[in-house]
Amino acid sequence: MQQPSLKALTAIVDEIARSGNPEAMMSRIVQQLRALLSVDVCSLYLCTPDQQHLILAATEGLASEAVGHARLQLDEGLVGHIASSLSTLNLGDAPTDDRFVFIPETHEMPYHRFLGVPLLHLRKLVGVLVIQGRERVPFSQETEAFMITVASQLAGTLSSLQSRGDWYERKHASTGYRRLKGQKGAPGIGMGTLWPVRPHVSLDQIVEGTCSDPASESQALEDAIQAVADDLESSSSHLDQHLPADVHALFNVYQMMLHSPELHTECCEHINRGDSAAWSLRQTVDRMAEQFQSSEDPYLKARGEDIRNIGQRILNQLLSRDSISRTPPDTDLILAGELISIADLAEFPLQNIHGIVCTRGSTLSHTAIVANALGVPAVMGLENFEPEQHTHAQMIVDGHRGECVLNPPAPLLHEYRRMINEEQRFMQDLERLRDEPAVSRDGFRVCLLTNTGLLADATPGLQRGAEGVGLYRSEIPFMIHDGFPTEQEQYSLYAKVLQAYAPHPVSMRTLDIGGDKQLPYFDISETNPYLGWRGIRFSLDNAQLLITQIRAMLRANAEYGNLKLLVPMVSRIDEIQGFRRHVEKALSTLEREGVRVGMPPIGMMIEVPSAMLLLPRLAPYIDFVSIGSNDLTQYLLAVDRNNPRVASLFDHLHPAVLVALEQIHDQCEALGLPASLCGEMASDPAAVLLLLAMGYDCLSLSAYNIPRIKHLIRSVNRSELKPLLESTRLCQSETDVRALVQPLLEAAARRQAT
Template sequence: MHYLPIAGFIVGTFFGTATMQQPSLSALTAIVEQIARTGDPEAMMSTIVQRLCQLMHVDVCSLYLCTPDQEHLILAATEGLSREAVGKARLKLDEGLVGHIAASLSTLNLGDAPADDRFVFIPETHEMPYHRFLGVPLIHLRRLVGVLVVQGREREPFSQEVEAFLITIASQLAGSLHALQSRGDWYEQRPRSNRGVYRRHVGLKGAPGLGLGRLWLVKPHMSLDQVQPGINSDPVQERDELLAAISMVSDELESGSGHLGSHLPSDVHALFSVYQMMLHSPELTQQTLALIEAGDSAAWALRQTIEQMADQFHQSEDPYLRARGEDIANIGQRVLNQLLSRERPVIETPDEELVLAGELVSIADLADFPLQQIRGILCTQGSTLSHTAIVANALGIPAVMGLEQLEPEHHRGARVIVDGNRAEAVLNPPPPLLAEYKRMIAEEKRFMEGLEKLRDEPAVTQDGFRVTLLTNTGLLADATPGLQRGAEGVGLYRSEIPFMIHDSFPTEQEQFTLYQKVLKAYAPRPVTMRTLDIGGDKQLPYFDISESNPYLGWRGIRFTLDNAQLLISQVRAMLRANVDTDNLKLLVPMVGRVDEMQAFRQYVEKAVDSLLREGHQVKVPPIGMMIEVPSSMLLLSKLAPYIDYVSIGSNDLTQYLLAVDRNNPRVSALFDHLHPAVLVALEYILQQCKALSLPVSICGEMASDPAAVLVLTAMGYDCLSLSAYNIPRIKLLIRSINRDELLPVLEQARACNSEAEVRALLLPVLEQYGWGREPRPHLNDPDNAEAGYQ
């Protein structure tokens, strides 16, 4: 790592070197990221304090980290104090100057630290010669990570510029040090190898349930700009692999052109020819092959060639040619995908249960494995309401998201427990803990089997309030999960999922076959099919949409209206599939404007007219809209003439009301559908729908949350759409409660100021009906590390 030029760069600004230039925050961030990537925790922290001593020209730089229980601060690294004190010097969170910083979460800048009443002398540090003292707290996501301190021999405080610089450094370091601090590796001497070592990692709830299996690493997809320099050992093999990848991409383009030819405008269709010309251009092939011959790996050679070609387009003054730079980058990514797929090992049917682990496990990844052998999903990224979690919920697969501290590549083949109820991954559980989880899994299985007797029973409260329970589906054409668990229809068929696992836009006929199977499986029960809803965290592998803020961008009805040929093809397929069953309901996602529903209804009516002329006995089915965008909630009276029913998408409505990106780990903890603002919105929507005689239902994860179900039932919502796996549980809950008894609780909930208060209010009610806190293992000696639970 090259620190010295940047060191002078920063020192010049904050310490007055006249020849230095102003540093950017990105330069500062780059230093922190370089340091944070160090694999050895001890070396990482030593590097931090050494570099800061050099950057700031100070005598001492020390790093104190909080113990994971947030009770003590331990000297984790120092430059200038005695190294013998590292790991030994320990302070309570309100002890000494460092403890004061931790307790007050404020900066402290002193000219004579030993003279301060709060100063605590720790003999082993040998810090008596140092008087000036500056310390700042390290805070990440509102939690204290530690304290960063610099000291000097002078008897005057540090300057305001130095203080500002250290605060900036601390804000950057806190996130990098958070994972290390919360693990405890920096003071607990763990074995270097992770294999066979018992560990627990806490993440975010993805899907409930318990699973046990061997960890199977899902290889992450790589973008072209992530390719690192590499050399090859066999240029002939690399050459052949590149040419094979180019040939495969050519076949993909040819296939896509043929499938969509009749549905695309001529100018859009011509792009396939442009892509083919770029793909087979001599510059791309010859330059890449020349770099391979010179010793570069195929992927690295490809990246260099694509970047050079794209730069040539980007430098053009002609706007059209500049835009072609994006096309060549797209071609390069497609070729890279083929190169990587050739490296990916062929997945054979495993002989035992598996837990899939990776950054984000996609639908395509799930499709590679026999579904019955997937016992859990672990993701180092994502949140409770990422698409992976939603799919896991639909399939009844336990999932834990946002496991930032987990490094799956270091635990291949390890036995792992996925505790979706408590959002934990337990690696290499010792025998007592393993036996306890096996008991809980068996108990859960018996409980679910016991609920089968309720499959054909209605969800009616003790005082006669009837709730219709529908299922969410879309991953599988096979509709048996919902039917087996007593679904009264499909409340949300996610039509984008077949698009996501396809290698190109599916044709009208392919969609017709799929939709017909689902409609027939549920007939005469209703099936609500949502039109294509991509964007946000739902991307198509063959249609890249790159936006700075995708959740506020080109998604849902906005995308399909701008790509009317895709919308018409899909609507035609749905209408044709409905001819024999007459149980289709159309649902439009992400509606935010009246003209969007006007345009959609016009397209449906045109499709009906066209199909009738072709001899298909179709008709206009009920048309509904999703309330996800807050503006649609406020426009209900204006939208009512164009819709027959309403479906509330609780996930996105909550996200937009609270301005919280549910996939961002930094703020996902603020996402809760029991937030008072969400509850106010839900009551308002229900009142409006009743006044307009519009049937209304709720879909999303809120319909699977027992606490939320109590509130929704009390409000008067009588239709919920949820994952098939959760239907029996929610049916049992509804059949156990008395709605009249919930009305006073709802009144109290209206007075709550936060979602935490709402949940605290509802917990005793849940316990009254036998729905207490999440289950956890019960061991005779839970504090014994050997017993496996701490």
């Protein structure tokens, strides 16, 4: 047998990856491999979503009627042996093997030689790939090596299909019941009729076009932009009674993007070169959005979605098509689309919106922020789902799990209704805790702060009882300009944030830009951005930017007095020394200008392990510490949590992370440094119990989670948690830690219920 080339393998994988139909994808795999290897049979077995059985998903050579029906347990037959042992099996006469199991509907008795390889993705069994032939000799070592290579290439492509269960449910469920996994956008559970919010023509569908009258084309574009501006103004008024004032500021952000000189100028340049208005718009929006979306930071990446939302609305006007052209039913609605903007929501009665689903986007998109403010459950980034194919279908949106259920069966609907009623009662009970302190049953007081990045985030935190801001991200003004924002522009924004929370403290992180966080007007290209020119390194190397930002923050603080300066990504002593000198110089300069300012508290983020180890030598230069649990976990474990291949290894309850956090707390206590912790860890109930046991008395978390975490803290005795922490020191993995904490969480839940 002539061995296929790697080039042939690459061609197969690329073709299969482009296929959007599960059945076509699996059929193509077995067809291509059977022809490429010149074998009698090629078959693909996939695990059922519950990982209990292997189902014949596609075959070339066995009976086609067996597809979807031939079933094996994970340790049954030769295929089951491969699945259970996770090893390759190459036999010359399979039917004589003791492990062989005959499945009548497959008609496989004439085949003797057998080669099967497991499909593994991220340590999980996806299925088994098999080839068979009539000869009574094993397949060659070269063929075996090629099959192993094929399996390694195809496992990732097939994994999402296998885990979703599309291939199985289509054959065994006439109801169309499906579970769809996405990202948590806004917590809560909602159910209703699915209503697609999708433009007739998307910006991505616009192809290259020319114009013969640039003046007319430019005017058409300007008219479209003005129409969108008017529409946004109208939508803003419509939502005025329902959205908090600061969340309302999102409309101002949209208007600012809409009237960006960069957008107008670049579009007109394209039109003057002969491009059509629509094609000019797409090119300009693609380039502007790419500046954000090339960032590895999910918060900054989300800003690219807003640019594309604005571009889509301009296109809708340009083509005289409204993104919502049909009248929705007057019932409970689940709005679904590729990206749903704030203005889209204004087209519907708010009392009818019970859930939001976006096939793109992230937890940090504007849609998610507004959904949180409105209390509407949302799931973002729902891949491989076309809403327009399921108009009027019933859907459940589970924002707690980042999951949607399409056409749920009656028992599941009943259970979710019960959960919704229970959650409504629970949240109403939590309202009474808004102004109550987060104090354990035995008197341990915890300060709960919120994380924010836009002025629009301010109100949710205040409404849910935040005692200040533990982390204010200052990057956004730099990202939405076509040049570095002026001191006055920064001052205006910082003053509004400080005013919103005064007299509560606001920890403003200085510019965390560089490396993986690109500015549209300051390109940085690096091989390894996580270890590159970012955070305080970038700021110190661009001192004029740092000084401008410090001056703007200090000026804002002169009025309200609640500023705390926070320095990101500190890894060296001279970095914090240099930062402090810049603050002292800015204070002196402002005093000479007649601005009466004082030295605010200066803190540093512990995100890099070296900062933790140097803490005693850094202490003389700082007043407080904020632990960035996401980055610290990432650097300690050498795991990029945005990389799907290793994201499952990212867990802030890893024993090494817990050891580090204990050391940091004990050092801070000995040095007299107040320490807070921010990041996902502060919203994880299991982690919060351990942080209480360690002695952490200040946490910064998302606004929505504040009442729940406050309730948890008020339902436990810290004295009972200390023995738990001692026990975790013997744990070998995060799984062991969670198993240890679970009984205490259940006990706390019982106390909360009573």
